[in-house]
Amino acid sequence: MENVRLPLPTASPPASTAPTAPRLAGDLAIWFFILAELLAFGVFFAAYAFTRANHLELFDAEQQALNRSAGVINTVLLLTASYFVVRAVQAAERAASAQSARWLLAAIGCGLGFVGVKLAEYSAAFEHGISLSSSPFHMFYLSLTFFHFMHVILGLVILVALWNGARQGRYHHGDMNGMETGAAYWHMVDLVWLILFPLVYVIH
Amino acid sequence: MQYKSQAVAKPYFIAAIGLFVGQILFGLIMGLQYVVGDFLFPEIPFNIARMVHTNLLIVWLLFGFMGAAYYMIPEETETELFSPKLALALFWIFLIAGALTIVGYLALPYATLAKLTGNDLLETMGREFLEQPLITKVGIVIVALGFLFNITMTMLKGRKTSISLVLLVGLWGLAIFFLFSFYNPHNLVKDKFYWWWVVHLWVEGVWELILGALLAFVLIKVTGVDREVIEKWLYVIITLALVTGIIGTGHHYYWIGTPQYWQWWGSIFSALEPLPFFAMTVFAFNMVNRRRREHPNKAAVLWALGTGVMAFLGAGVWGFLHTLAPVNYYTHGSQITAAHGHMAFYGAYVMVVLTIISYAMPILRGRAANPEKAQVLEMWSFWLMTIAMVFITLFLTAAGILQVWLQRVSDTPMSFMATQDQISLFFWMREWAGVVFLVGLVIYLLSFFVKGDSRAANA
Numbered sequence: 001m002e003n004v005r006l007p008l009p010t011a012s013p014p015a016s017t018a019p020t021a022p023r024l025a026g027d028l029a030i031w032f033f034i035l036a037e038l039l040a041f042g043v044f045f046a047a048y049a050f051t052r053a054n055h056l057e058l059f060d061a062e063q064q065a066l067n068r069s070a071g072v073i074n075t076v077l078l079l080t081a082s083y084f085v086v087r088a089v090q091a092a093e094r095a096a097s098a099q100s101a102r103w104l105l106a107a108i109g110c111g112l113g114f115v116g117v118k119l120a121e122y123s124a125a126f127e128h129g130i131s132l133s134s135s136p137f138h139m140f141y142l143s144l145t146f147f148h149f150m151h152v153i154l155g156l157v158i159l160v161a162l163w164n165g166a167r168q169g170r171y172h173h174g175d176m177n178g179m180e181t182g183a184a185y186w187h188m189v190d191l192v193w194l195i196l197f198p199l200v201y202v203i204h
Numbered sequence: 205m206q207y208k209s210q211a212v213a214k215p216y217f218i219a220a221i222g223l224f225v226g227q228i229l230f231g232l233i234m235g236l237q238y239v240v241g242d243f244l245f246p247e248i249p250f251n252i253a254r255m256v257h258t259n260l261l262i263v264w265l266l267f268g269f270m271g272a273a274y275y276m277i278p279e280e281t282e283t284e285l286f287s288p289k290l291a292l293a294l295f296w297i298f299l300i301a302g303a304l305t306i307v308g309y310l311a312l313p314y315a316t317l318a319k320l321t322g323n324d325l326l327e328t329m330g331r332e333f334l335e336q337p338l339i340t341k342v343g344i345v346i347v348a349l350g351f352l353f354n355i356t357m358t359m360l361k362g363r364k365t366s367i368s369l370v371l372l373v374g375l376w377g378l379a380i381f382f383l384f385s386f387y388n389p390h391n392l393v394k395d396k397f398y399w400w401w402v403v404h405l406w407v408e409g410v411w412e413l414i415l416g417a418l419l420a421f422v423l424i425k426v427t428g429v430d431r432e433v434i435e436k437w438l439y440v441i442i443t444l445a446l447v448t449g450i451i452g453t454g455h456h457y458y459w460i461g462t463p464q465y466w467q468w469w470g471s472i473f474s475a476l477e478p479l480p481f482f483a484m485t486v487f488a489f490n491m492v493n494r495r496r497r498e499h500p501n502k503a504a505v506l507w508a509l510g511t512g513v514m515a516f517l518g519a520g521v522w523g524f525l526h527t528l529a530p531v532n533y534y535t536h537g538s539q540i541t542a543a544h545g546h547m548a549f550y551g552a553y554v555m556v557v558l559t560i561i562s563y564a565m566p567i568l569r570g571r572a573a574n575p576e577k578a579q580v581l582e583m584w585s586f587w588l589m590t591i592a593m594v595f596i597t598l599f600l601t602a603a604g605i606l607q608v609w610l611q612r613v614s615d616t617p618m619s620f621m622a623t624q625d626q627i628s629l630f631f632w633m634r635e636w637a638g639v640v641f642l643v644g645l646v647i648y649l650l651s652f653f654v655k656g657d658s659r660a661a662n663a
Contacts, residue, residue, distance in 0.1 A: 027436070029436050029437065029439075029440045032440055032483065033440050033443065033444070036444055036476070036479050039476065039479070040447075040448075040472070040473070040476055043472050043475060043476070044472055047468060047471075047472060132463060132465045133463045133464065133465065139464075139465045139468065140468075143465065143468065143469065
């Protein structure tokens with residue numbers, strides 16, 4: 001299944017026939033999906049900005065109460081995970097499957113670290129009585145971060161699948177579609193956080 | 205027909221079409237009652253006509269889905285149906301129970317029907333679309349369980365494909381969410397909250413899986429495009445449909461007493477509900493453009509393409525029109541909702557069932573495709589019904605905009621009934637469009653009886 005590219009005009013020709021032509025990494029289907037995801041987050045961010053403009057003081061005050069250190073740690077964890085995923089893709093390209101699997105395992109470790117930090121942050125928030133109904137800011141803080149959190153979980157499931165595939169030596173030069181597809185999704189999860197973190201935790 | 209047991213789909217399809225005719229006749233009756241209030245009163249009051257119109261729609265679509273599953277599953281799993289006898293027995297049980305329920309609606313006062321059918325044992329009646337007596341609801345559950353048992357057992361012993369898996373998950377979801385029709389809390393907020401778990405999570409949730417699977421199946425058959433390609437699109441479409449559709453339930457939670465965050469969740473996620481329908485249209489046209497064979501059944505291809513376009517317009521665009529909370533504040537429960545409901549049900553579910561019937565029925569009757577003349581007639585019916593539905597939707601939208609303006613936005617708002625008088629012109633035009641729809645439906649029926657040279661029997 002990994003080999004099949006969707007037959008749309010934008011789909012790239014196989015690497016063997018046009019090695020120098022620009023090529024879409026991963027399956028076109030995942031890019032359609034990623035664009036849909038970015039649109040969903042984009043609409044959510046716009047709604048946040050719109051509401052914030054109407055409640056500036058409230059948003060600033062409650063933003064100050066967020067745990068920014070946890071946010072920074074999580075940013076580092078996700079960026080590191082993305083770096084590891086890049087190394088895993090490069091290793092797979094060289095047919096170094098064992099190495100690729102190890103890089104993926106390291107990325108999964110970082111992702112799990114993100115999940116742990118986030119859960120600690122949520123439990124502290126709930127102890128302080130923060131809920132979806134406690135204020136407009138809290139509604140956005142919880143909704144946006146939780147929606148992203150679910151994407152991290154899905155991203156981890158995909159990374160585990162890639163890790164499993166890499167251990168079996170499934171990816172190599174000329175058969176990178178599965179690996180690149182999964183990696184593209186993970187980078188999307190990272191990218192969204194890079195906008196979400198400053199927007200919700202920092203900018204005031 | 206590759207497998208003998210696929211033949212059980214035939215009575216299901218015939219019953220579906222028969223009930224479809226009933227649905228349209230009652231639609232015309234109530235459409236007239238909008239402008240001639242005492243038409244057929246007291247024999248068929250408006251509330252009864254409406255109940256019959258909507259209930260028949262649901263039941264005939266269920267017949268269509270079941271027929272589709274009985275036709276598709278043997279071919280997908282490459283094995284005969286687990287029990288064709290069970291499938292036929294359930295057909296008669298469902299048909300007789302359905303007919304008795306409609307007779308009950310028409311012959312008895314609703315309260316008497318409730319008393320006679322044990323509604324005091326467990327109060328489930330009286331809610332829009334879920335008006336069925338308790339025994340009918342129990343009957344639906346028994347038929348659904350028997351049907352799912354049959355389909356699941358067939359799948360377990362045969363080849364497992366993504367299309368059949370998606371179809372099965374959709375059908376199981378359909379049965380599971382129907383169970384919420386038995387939960388009728390006294391708290392009105394909770395009542396509405398869970399009522400939508402049947403109504404919304406059916407049509408904007410699990411039914412979309414069924415729709416996707418049916419469309420994917422027919423597209424594989426008529427285009428010859430690789431299964432892998434079609435299945436990958438199917439996965440993208442159903443993931444988008446589920447993510448947007450499930451959280452999108454929130455667009456029904458704006459004004460019923462649920463927490464305020466539903467206005468955001470509902471607005472944002474349901475605003476994205478057109479995406480999977482858009483993807484479906486792109487998908488259908490792409491697959492047909494890249495077809496590797498010229499299937500003799502042109503009518504089925506037309507229905508498949510029509511499903512993509514009309515589902516996107518009806519469910520996607522007309523849904524988006526009034527899904528954002530600030531808009532819905534004004535449009536809630538107006539004729540705009542009726543406009544959306546008509547085109548969405550027709551575009552998504554009616555058309556996909558007619559697609560599979562169009563593809564499968566000739567094969568069930570021993571030929572790959574119908575004679576040329578029959579297909580031309582069927583395509584005429586496609587255009588007549590579809591264009592009539594576009595006009596029904598446009599007239600209802602116009603009625604809705606005027607209604608919202610006169611009744612809710614204006615500085616001197618009019619009462620509901622006074623507003624209805626003002627928009628009666630649009631109701632008349634809608635009724636005439638409905639007559640054209642009926643003409644299309646009659647032509648559709650005639651297309652089954654046209655004789656001529658039919659193509660080879662191996663599809």
